[in-house]
Amino acid sequence: METVNDEKPRVILTEHKVVENFPQGPTVYDDHFDAKYFKKKLQIVVIRRNNTDMEFDLIGIQHFLANTFRRLMLSEVPTMAIDKVHVLNNTSIIQDEVLAHRLGLIPLKADPRLFQSVADVNEAPTEKNTLEFELKVKCSHNREISKKESSRAEDIYKNSNVYSKQIKWVPIGSQRSRFNESDVGPIHQDILIAKMRPGHELDLKLFATKSNGKDHAKFSPVATAFYRLLPDIKIVKPVEGEAAFRLQKCFSQGVISVRKENDRQYAVVNESHARYDTGCRNVFRYDDLKDSVVMSKIQDHFIFTIESVGALPPDAIFREALSVLKAKCSALLTELNV
């Protein structure tokens, strides 16, 4: 049984299952929870960040907290999405309900923090909780082009494809002054909504409201939010020569490097790149190599990836998740204290 004697809490990836390792010293999982100790232990390092994606490490935190953050980001951080569609005219082939479903899934550029959730489903939409849009498209023959020039639908017909850029914002009340046209609307302009032929017409009124992922997945602010544990590879028996190159191939690029020293080529783990290992355990294919390596994962080091849909930047999503949790706990505390 492989064990790694080390103070870090880890799980070991053996050939057939994931085994818990029993470390030598105390880890963050052992002691009773203490906020000060937690503050000391917690480390956050941002690896990569742009407007849509973010990768950062949460070190020194327990799995149940990391998982709670992940779940909150997926389902409890609210966004705006089209929820009600008034169909005034739909003569296209796409059925009403299918069309409405597709429209709901279109990600909208609207900061949900500036809106309120709808309290009562039955009351009229207000400027504080609803964004109104309009989609009016008619398909007709393109008279300017002759049949011989092209037979593609996009050329012979006008508006045969309905794209998200044709959704127009209809401001309600003071929204006109509060928002710019560029602040609201679909994030991507080229989402294909429907296809039509001459004579078909779409006349729809779309109402976007604020809700969260628990209600419907279209309200989730992230395409996905997930984490993985930091991989840790240790070479316990020296691997030399041709076997070293084979060992290198078993892991992702850059994880294992072959060092040359006095005519001897031996494999060595590249510490800075070890985090890129995918946990594929392909080393177990080779009988001679499988005992030379111990692969494990550090149980308190989480590499988070947040892929935002675009409505909120990824760090804002993380912050929102934390504030949602804080609000939840505060509300419960006040309830219990009453």
Place this chain on the structure above:
Amino acid sequence: MSVSQIADFSHGTSKTFVFQNEGHTLGNALKGIISSYPNVQFCGYTVPHPAENQMHLRIQMFKGQAIDALKKGLADLIQVCDITLDKFDEAVVSFNTADK
């Protein structure tokens, strides 16, 4: 009411709390924190049925009131949020400066 308690004859040292509109998201976090407290004999949670949006959290103490453990757990969770938020902001700032 979002949280209520199931009646019990242990004079408060053991209690099952029923949370409405909560699930594993809060339950696992609370259980992880509360079960590490020294005075807590047992802490566990369950979602009785996936069709119902409820979570039951059971706390049994060696000493003291279960509700106190719950309150402490919630307070600790709030602190976790704050600490994490601060550290996160720091990390973002340091990443931005390092980037430049």
Place this chain on the structure above:
Amino acid sequence: MDTLNQELFGEPCTYKQPVKEIEEKWKLVPAFLKIKGLVKQHIDSFNYFINVDIKKIVEANNYVTCDADPLFYIKYTNVYVGSPDVDEGFNISKLTTPHECRLRDMTYSAPITVDIEYSRGTQKVAKTGLLIGRMPIMLKSSNCVLSNKSEFELAKMHECPLDPGGYFVVKGQEKVILIQEQLSKNRMLVEEGKWGAQCQVASSTHDRKSPTIVFVKGNKYFLGHNMFTDPIPVSIIFKAMDFLSDLEICEVIGIPDIHQLTPTLEECHKLQIYTQEAAWNYLGTKMVAKRYVTSASSVRTPADDARDALATTILAHVPVEEYNFKSKAVYLGLMIKRVIQAQSDKQFLDDRDYYGNKRMELAGSLISLMFEDVFKRFNFDLKSIADKTIPKIRASQFDVIKYMRSELITSCLVFAISTGNWTIKRFKMERLGVTQVVSRLSYKAALGMMTRVNSQFESTRKVSGPRSLQPSQWGMLCPSDTPEGESCGLVKNLALMTHITTDINEYPIKRLVKNAGLQDISIVASKAIHSPAAYIVFLNGNILGVTTNYQNMISIFRLMRREGQISSYASIYVNFLHKCIYISSDGGRLCRPYIIVQKGQPLLNQSHMTELEKGIRSFADFLHDGECDNSLLIFEYKDTPLSYRIIEPSYVEKVLVSTNEQDTTLIKILLRQTRRPEVGDKFSSRHGQKGVVGLIVEQKDMPFNEDGICPNIVMNPHGYPSRMTVGKLLELLSGKAGTLEGKFHYGTAFGGSKVEDVGEELAKHGYSYQGKDVFYSGITGEPLEAYIYSGPVYYQKLKHMVQDKIHARARGPRAVLTRQPTEGRSRDGGLRFGEMERDCLIGYAASMMLVERLMVSSDQCDVDVCNKCGRLGYCGWCNSCKSSGQVSSIVMPYACKLLLTELQAMNISPRLTLSHYCQ
């Protein structure tokens, strides 16, 4: 024998040489389908009926005379079937499309018009274009509007270009006449009967059908037929056929040991029948009395009747001219010979399930039977009307045309197709379930119905013979496509390259065979027929003659067929056991194309295949050039074949307001429901791993892997060990690799991508070569202990959705007669607590529970019973004792009380003896 073998099988020394494998030989199949198609059988058969057979039928029955007026006659000169149209009223008809008929619940039919010549009073009148009825038209047949139309034109007529056709639209419903499989007529079948071996022939001609049996009882041979009250010893029949001497009889039967015939011959002497007349008289006494007596029968004697019966009814398919019974006697002799051979050697028994003995009846032949019957009735009606009206004194001349009602023929055909009941009184045929509504669940379902073959056996008989897989089915009927359950093995499907023959003219074949060394049956002597070197030649069940050089005949026949001089669907086959050559040209035989082999090497070779692929050659060219041959099964009898040479709210989508044929208003509404998958809906992968959704879980609760991907479906692994669906595991693995590489893989255990290669591809992209990944629990956040085998698998949503099945009943409606809860979800019924469930309760000894289930919750009722007389009373009064003093009220199930009441109604008096419960 040797030269034939050499011709067929080549030199034995060449067997060891490998036959060069023709690559991609399977491409012949799609080429075949391109020119023949799967629905060709139905369409060809119907075309044959409309274009050829109907004319023959009308010609055969073209003369109608009347008893009242000898000068009166009707003669049909010509018959046409027009284009399908619809009568709009005011005698305007416009062309119609099948889709219009489907929507308006009408029948897609075309008018049948005749040209007739008849006498009106003293004049002769000729009229053309007279409507006698409407014929339902098969879609895509020659008369159909859809035949030979391009995709665009079909779309204009609202018809899907991929629709196979081959079915009828009758009263708005699409009905297909399934292919009916039956035993071939006019063939000798030797099998084990009640008393021993028997030889049976089901003779069938245009006029009559009847079975004839020759069997052995004790040591005598008898002939059985429904015309006779008792079985007749065969010797008497021979005497009646002018074979008077015992020697003649023995010669015509032709067995080596004549002592076996002695007891039968003695029968003749016992009955003192030595002449033909005596035989006829004897037979006359044994005839079944005719039910009706016509004016003609007083003139005829029973002997005359017997003679006519022998000539026409017994072994009806063997022609007898001018009472010359020679051919019939030879046939009968052969039947007896077979029985005797079967008695000693079991090899001579025939297999009823052998496909050489089976014929397929298609739509055309079934409709022609129906049409013939109804046309005869039509003429009979005209005749009786003429009989009645001509004698009467009338103002105007009798004009038959006024009495021709087209409804008779129309309604008869429409009724037959729509109900599926084929009732023809003449042949005493009453077949049910001949037609079925075309299943439109999917494209394959519709296509599959066109290839369906229905067997004549009812599904209730548990005999296993017709249900089991026959080796003679090879290449013509699919070995695996058969339903499970009660019709397993009885309902079959045609294979891809199957063809069903149509009737071919016999005359050219007869001429060819006669020129190829045949000695005609009428000339040849009995001794010669049964000599060891002679082979008897049969054509469609009739003995043509005898030949001594069978190889020559066979090779000439085949040569002529491959040259195209005789139809390619005539088949010839030697049976060495029976020493016969069977030539068949009748319709309804199954056949498939072969690759011709000469001297052990196939004539088809690789260059032909490449030409086929390039499109230079088509399948028809193969037939023309003689590389392939269309012929009937040429298998060794009974052995494996030797040939080497297949609640919810609905949206309204459309509304139709129209009228139907009877001018009543018709409103049709098309509804749609969008159904999300829910708990209880049935799903399946492509490997028989079907199952129902147990739980729907949010994305956050689902486990996720290192890439953040979470599964859409989590399948229970217990489905694998017993089912061993390795294909699904391969599909997952190779699908995963294919997605990463961007190429297709064959995920099958039968060849295709190798697991090692696929594993290599996965490893290249950083995934585990085994397809298993590390997953983290969505609920607790920790990594799962086991590695999870995950990847893309194609899943299908099946049509069994819980919304259509969910049903609950607390109390509800009851059936009127039995007062028990109704049956079925649509009638808000209860679930049956059946016999097996009753047995379980008995096993638990839960008697009160049984009473509760079977009586209290079902049809409990209070019944008054008189203590004295034991009969049922009412309201505390016993009607037979006329008092109310002795009446007790008891509780019993209503079904029991119903039984007692029904018995009372039949004049049986059920009496109940009562005693107190605790005594």
